[in-house]
Amino acid sequence: MTAPKNDPSCVPTSPALRPLRGVRVLSLSLNLPGPAALMRCQQMGASCVKLEPPPPPGTVPDSAPGTSGDPMSGYNRTAYDAMLQGVRVAVADLKTEKGQKTLHRELAKTDVLLTSFRPSALLKLGLGWKALHQRYPALSMVAIVGAPGARGEEPGHDLTYLAENDLVGGLDLPATLYADMGGSLMASEAVLKTMLLQHKAGKGHYIEVALSEAAAYLALPRAWGLTTPGAAVGGGHAGYRVYSCRDGRVAVAALEPHFAKALCAAAGVQYANILTMLAPATHRTIAAYLLNMTRKALDALAVERDIPLHTLSK
Numbered sequence: 001m002t003a004p005k006n007d008p009s010c011v012p013t014s015p016a017l018r019p020l021r022g023v024r025v026l027s028l029s030l031n032l033p034g035p036a037a038l039m040r041c042q043q044m045g046a047s048c049v050k051l052e053p054p055p056p057p058g059t060v061p062d063s064a065p066g067t068s069g070d071p072m073s074g075y076n077r078t079a080y081d082a083m084l085q086g087v088r089v090a091v092a093d094l095k096t097e098k099g100q101k102t103l104h105r106e107l108a109k110t111d112v113l114l115t116s117f118r119p120s121a122l123l124k125l126g127l128g129w130k131a132l133h134q135r136y137p138a139l140s141m142v143a144i145v146g147a148p149g150a151r152g153e154e155p156g157h158d159l160t161y162l163a164e165n166d167l168v169g170g171l172d173l174p175a176t177l178y179a180d181m182g183g184s185l186m187a188s189e190a191v192l193k194t195m196l197l198q199h200k201a202g203k204g205h206y207i208e209v210a211l212s213e214a215a216a217y218l219a220l221p222r223a224w225g226l227t228t229p230g231a232a233v234g235g236g237h238a239g240y241r242v243y244s245c246r247d248g249r250v251a252v253a254a255l256e257p258h259f260a261k262a263l264c265a266a267a268g269v270q271y272a273n274i275l276t277m278l279a280p281a282t283h284r285t286i287a288a289y290l291l292n293m294t295r296k297a298l299d300a301l302a303v304e305r306d307i308p309l310h311t312l313s314k
Helices: 033-043 077-083 097-107 119-124 129-135 158-164 178-201 211-218 232-236 257-267 274-278 280-291 295-305
Strands: 024-027 047-052 088-091 112-115 140-145 206-210 240-245 248-253 309-312
Touching: 024 033, 033 047, 033 077, 033 112, 033 140, 033 178, 047 097, 112 178, 119 140, 129 140, 140 178, 158 178, 158 211, 178 206, 178 211, 206 211, 232 240, 240 280, 248 280, 248 295, 257 274, 257 280, 257 295, 274 280, 295 309
Parallel strands: 024 047, 024 112, 047 088, 112 140, 140 206
Antiparallel strands: 240 248, 248 309
């Protein structure tokens, strides 16, 4: 299976830029945030292992190839395979004695443990940080949770965390899983932090990464008023909008004065300053100009006038 060209999992990392080379990461995480974080760690040079539970009885034929206990393998096999490139995968039922032996055999040679369970589930599996740190003093742990502190046991998902941070509009679903992917970046960042701290202190450290906080971080431009309706990058600036064109749409990002001036010159608007771009008349004139342009003509205009834009089909 060939991954798409814009898939970051396909992009090789220079050996000189692999700060986690020699670091061993063990992941117990399922679905998206943890495996995506593990993917990033592998790209940064870490030696990565993922322990998965066996699939629930009766959910798949026993003879099915590539059967996995990670629900992501059923949701989207392409995503599952992409996130596990270069990762050694093993099966272990952590609720059994045999699974626990497998787990601790791996933990004994692990630098960072990556999890995505509720706090109560970690305790049931014997993976509370206090006990874990006592048994493996050099081991660090990055725990991905839905929400921090007292909210740790609340049910939630990417969509609910985006909604509570005003990142869901109307009835349409967001274009991607922002909280999950933002959380995965924070988790891989946390792995780097633990290695820096371990290098300084010579012992393991615990870092919690909350998906709700990842969503809140991504929402900061909105909280600051940058992307609220009518704000500069919320539709108020005529050079930073999505417009209709003759055979599709065009995303225009002519925000800086020199880009805005070039756009105005093409559309026949006399540019003076930022106020020009906020004027309703400018919006109307640029909208009318772009509406009569084809995507091909707009692509050529972008090159000719040095205007940042990207054409889209309907």
